[in-house]
Amino acid sequence: MTQRRVTILGATGSIGRNALKVMAHAPGRFTLEALTAQENVEALAAAALAARPKLAVIGNPAHFAALKQALSGSGIAPAAGEDALLEAARRPVDVTVAAIVGIAGLKPTLAAIEHGGIIALANKECLVAAGELVMRAAAQHGARLIPVDSEHSAIFQVLDAAHPGWVKTVTLTASGGPFREWPLERMRQATPEQAVCHPNWAMGPKISVDSATLMNKGLELIEAQHLFALAPETLAVLIHPESIVHSLVAYCDGSVLAQASVPDMCTPLAYALAWPERMDAPVKPLDLAAVGGLTFSHPDEARFPALKLARQAMAAGGALPAVLNAANEVAVRAFLQGYIGFLDIVKTVEKTLDQADNKPLHGLEDVLAADGAARAFALKKTSAEAREDVSGLKPLLRKFASH
Ligand SMILES: NC(=O)c1ccc[n+]([C@@H]2O[C@H](COP(=O)([O-])OP(=O)(O)OC[C@H]3O[C@@H](n4cnc5c(N)ncnc54)[C@H](OP(=O)(O)O)[C@@H]3O)[C@@H](O)[C@H]2O)c1
Known part of the structure; x- marks a missing residue:
């Protein structure tokens, strides 16, 4: 698989952290463009310093100073606010992990769809609320929605x-x-x-x-x-x-x-990150006899x-x-x-x-x-x-x- 450039929207959440874990399991296969979060500035800064994206965005602008301070000297650009988050989502990448929770993920997911890459879609609420709109936008921009929900x-x-x-x-x-x-x-x-x-x-x-x-x-x-x-x-x-x-x-x-x-969500995340190929994931093998x-x-x-x-x-x-x-x-x-x-x-x-x-x-x-x-x-x-x-x-x- 050629190296893939990835953005994670909602990097500090359960899905975001698992996506980082899957990527860390395959050194050299992925590079990071941007990581985003909303409130949890310490976790965002820690994830950014460990995974080295180009950009880290905190949705709540009140945390900008703290993010800037935590990233100073790292070479990672800090940014804050809704517009910065949408700008991060619009940057062209191979895969966007859409892992914001709730309807708050709708605009960023639509922004990511605009560049026509792969959307590893965890944010189910955006499809529930705006399914036709999201599917139409994906078809229009040639984006591929690869589901991350384990069932999908x-x-x-x-x-x-x-x-x-x-x-x-x-x-x-x-x-x-x-x-x-x-x-x-x-x-x-x-x-x-x-x-x-x-x-x-x-x-x-x-x-x-x-x-x-x-x-x-x-x-x-x-x-x-x-x-x-x-x-x-x-x-x-x-x-x-x-x-x-x-x-x-x-x-x-x-x-x-x-x-x-x-x-273990690392399996569907690995599937979406590597699609249409497959990759090793940091998961236990399934032992049906033990189950x-x-x-x-x-x-x-x-x-x-x-x-x-x-x-x-x-x-x-x-x-x-x-x-x-x-x-x-x-x-x-x-x-x-x-x-x-x-x-x-x-x-x-x-x-x-x-x-x-x-x-x-x-x-x-x-x-x-x-x-x-x-x-x-x-x-x-x-x-x-x-x-x-x-x-x-x-x-x-x-x-x-x-x-
Ligand atoms: N967790 C799973 O195993 C799982 C499985 C299948 C599907 N999903 C779906 O994946 C999505 C994420 O779930 P999760 O469990 O990972 O949620 P989570 O742990 O609560 O994480 C949510 C992420 O979204 C960010 N966020 C919250 N409000 C935001 C806002 N208004 N604007 C921008 N970013 C915001 C959070 O940032 P802060 O940390 O800074 O607040 C965090 O990074 C949900 O739609 C869920 O249904 C999750």
């Missing part, structure tokens, strides 16, 4: 995209999260610490909570719909607590092709209603997936900050969807308007619920809410 990486590897008529179903697996077997009454009391403690994956706080509500799987259904141009009724979900089989594609002749690996058994079951949509809501938004299309995503982002943050209970997350999303005006989305402005309106409603809802709580506000859990 699996589908990408086993789907015969040239023959969509042969595909019967595409099944995404879900671990079921930390509350897979908890009754509803126990889930009502679930704390942020319990929700972010995922049994198989070490991930950022937002996706960890999404995995606990199963909203993550709902978002992934919408992500798969756009990435692979699949009809909603083709898409299914199975609970698979071992997280070994990442997705399955069933064909008309009865064959089912699946991709399996240990649950012993693989189990699968249907999700319990009564205890995990997020899946149904995501399916409804996916089927309705238009602004509703953006509304679902925005309300979920607000509600997850409110939960992590201790303002609402665990079950209130999905209730907030449902109430926000119920009142939303489903308009068609013609461009970025429409997406941002739908996102903004849903966000404002969900914010009002979550703080109103907190005020109704006679025990008062729970202590802020800034440790988890900071991302």
Whole structure:
């Protein structure tokens, strides 16, 4: 493989750090153009000093002086603010790792698409909120979206995209999260610490909570719909607590092709960074005999209603997936900050969807308007619920809410 130039958007997060780990495992194969973060200036400076990009960008301009100081004499250019982040994303590279969390990743991902390289896409929220816009932009600029989500990486590897008529179903697996077997009454009391403690994956706080509500799987259904141009009724979900089989594609002749690996994001990241080739990744080999058994079951949509809501938004299309995503982002943050209970997350999303005006989305402005309106409603809802709580506000859990 010829040497590749890489930018990592969201370099201080769980995906960003794993991408750096995969690249460090293959000395000489990659060079770094830019690393970005939003608040965590110490981690950004440390990553930049270790990995030596040309440019390091911190989104919050208040941290510029600290970044400049930390990088002085290193030859790495410091920059700050939203425009600098977009400028970094626009610099031509072979691969951009899109690893910002939430809708905040939409504009930087669109900016990276403009240079027409490979986008190693982790930021699923941008496809959920603006799937048609992102896919259209990628086609227009000749950018290749290579999924980093383990399920979509699996589908990408086993789907015969040239023959969509042969595909019967595409099944995404879900671990079921930390509350897979908890009754509803126990889930009502679930704390942020319990929700972010995922049994198989070490991930950022937002996706960890999404995995606990199963909203993550709902978002992934919408992500798969756009990435692979699949009809909603083709898409299914199975609970698979071992997280070994990442997705399955069933064909008309009865064959089912699946991709399996240990649950470690370095595998899909290595796949996306090296695509269309393959590279060594810093992961343990899969030992199926040691795993012993693989189990699968249907999700319990009564205890995990997020899946149904995501399916409804996916089927309705238009602004509703953006509304679902925005309300979920607000509600997850409110939960992590201790303002609402665990079950209130999905209730907030449902109430926000119920009142939303489903308009068609013609461009970025429409997406941002739908996102903004849903966000404002969900914010009002979550703080109103907190005020109704006679025990008062729970202590802020800034440790988890900071991302
Ligand atoms: N973690 C996983 O294993 C995993 C698996 C599959 C898919 N994904 C997806 O990958 C994305 C990243 O997840 P993660 O778990 O890596 O998240 P994370 O650990 O919370 O990291 C998020 C990254 O985005 C940056 N960021 C946050 N807000 C930003 C903003 N407003 N503008 C610019 N940058 C911002 C953060 O910078 P600071 O550190 O400075 O705040 C950090 O670098 C998500 O969309 C998630 O669904 C993650």
